[in-house]
Amino acid sequence: MGPVLPNPVTSPMKLRPASFLILGMVRLGIGSGYAIKKVADVSTRFFWPTSLAQVYPELGRLEDAGLVSRREDPQGDRERFAYELTEDGEAALLAWMRSSKEGSTQFRDEGILRLFFADGLPRKDQLALVRRLRTRASEGVTETREEILPRAEALEHAGVRFPARVARLRVETYASTEQWFAQLESELETSAEGDE
Amino acid sequence: MGPVLPNPVTSPMKLRPASFLILGMVRLGIGSGYAIKKVADVSTRFFWPTSLAQVYPELGRLEDAGLVSRREDPQGDRERFAYELTEDGEAALLAWMRSSKEGSTQFRDEGILRLFFADGLPRKDQLALVRRLRTRASEGVTETREEILPRAEALEHAGVRFPARVARLRVETYASTEQWFAQLESELETSAEGDE
DNA sequence: GGAAGCATGTAAAGTGTTACATGATTTT
DNA sequence: AAAATCATGTAACACTTTACATGCTTCC
Numbered sequence A, B: 001m002g003p004v005l006p007n008p009v010t011s012p013m014k015l016r017p018a019s020f021l022i023l024g025m026v027r028l029g030i031g032s033g034y035a036i037k038k039v040a041d042v043s044t045r046f047f048w049p050t051s052l053a054q055v056y057p058e059l060g061r062l063e064d065a066g067l068v069s070r071r072e073d074p075q076g077d078r079e080r081f082a083y084e085l086t087e088d089g090e091a092a093l094l095a096w097m098r099s100s101k102e103g104s105t106q107f108r109d110e111g112i113l114r115l116f117f118a119d120g121l122p123r124k125d126q127l128a129l130v131r132r133l134r135t136r137a138s139e140g141v142t143e144t145r146e147e148i149l150p151r152a153e154a155l156e157h158a159g160v161r162f163p164a165r166v167a168r169l170r171v172e173t174y175a176s177t178e179q180w181f182a183q184l185e186s187e188l189e190t191s192a193e194g195d196e
Numbered sequence C: 001g002g003a004a005g006c007a008t009g010t011a012a013a014g015t016g017t018t019a020c021a022t023g024a025t026t027t028t
Numbered sequence D: 001a002a003a004a005t006c007a008t009g010t011a012a013c014a015c016t017t018t019a020c021a022t023g024c025t026t027c028c
Helices: A017-027 A033-041 A052-064 A087-098 A110-116 A123-157 A162-191 B017-027 B033-041 B052-064 B087-098 B110-116 B123-157 B162-191
Strands: A068-072 A081-085 A105-109 B068-072 B081-085 B105-109
Touching (some): A017 A033, A017 A087, A033 A052, A052 A068, A081 A087, A087 B123, A110 A123, A110 B162, A123 B087, B017 B033, B017 B081, B033 B052, B052 B068, B081 B087, B123 B162
Antiparallel strands (some): A068 A081, A105 B105
């Protein structure tokens, strides 16, 4: 047989959560890398942070794999590229969302780590730490209500409902955490009576 | 002046959360690297995961910095080292816990990421996804109640109370999340009536 | 006698962030 | 006219995980 022509079939690319984040954003109509990062910072950042230095190379890889298509879309002399999902890209995104395999989760919270070891601290400092954590939770509620939810609700009116649901889950979670810290705070205040 | 002798003053080491995790564990009397990793896996793993390949070099660095001391503590012919906090180590740990500067936090949750983009899914698959997430939260409650809390409560009886408090916070959080998913689940079931 | 667990450590690979570099456009 | 924002991309650094490598001890 003669020489085999280079196979145009897209090489099997290993897709990570960050890849699906980008596919999902493109599917929502967010066209440029810069815009993806901006939107991610007020929506997905809280459960999947990302950076520009990840977005641009990943868009390139997704294009190489045939999951997104890229075209020029300059604004005046300022270059810009607009991305769209291909059929393969849409299929890959849906398959990922349907997949029943446990996704990776990772939580790192230096504040809770401090709390875990707080037995080594005098009560006064324990209380101060708990108060800081409570304030932080409270600020999380406020931030989500004022900055995240409104944008998500704008989407909701356009028929895209899950971003707002996720934002509400976040409000609930922070609120419940704040409650819990408030309770611990008064517990520590009570038992601290008389000692300094 | 003659040559200056090598300065025994510990070089200023950059301490990261993982360093304090280890200092905190050593302070609780967990002596060996292997034991630290084992205890971390059933306690701090949920808000600060770590690996053996991090623990051993970090113990070495902490020793070089004079924050822990190491002595041989073999079991028969099997080598083992026992670590203890030095005064500097204790001071560094307490200073970190008292510090009011915001600690780093990072959350990554592929499940929530899926949920965020779930508008692209047919209702049936949305429902399946929400059920999976609910189950996961439920398992988190169970795991914490059955495997994490009991160990923490053993510590509690010995006067170390914060680990159990942190475990209870975790139970609360997962339980509240599970509730929320249950509600979303019935919401989706209702609105799905009649369509397939 | 074999498997599982205890115990220490290293090397390589993978993943991610920060900082850098550049230039256009819009806002103040 | 300067500052902020839009927009793309790279390079260096930091950090983590997985796999490897080794050997003893306890349990079945």
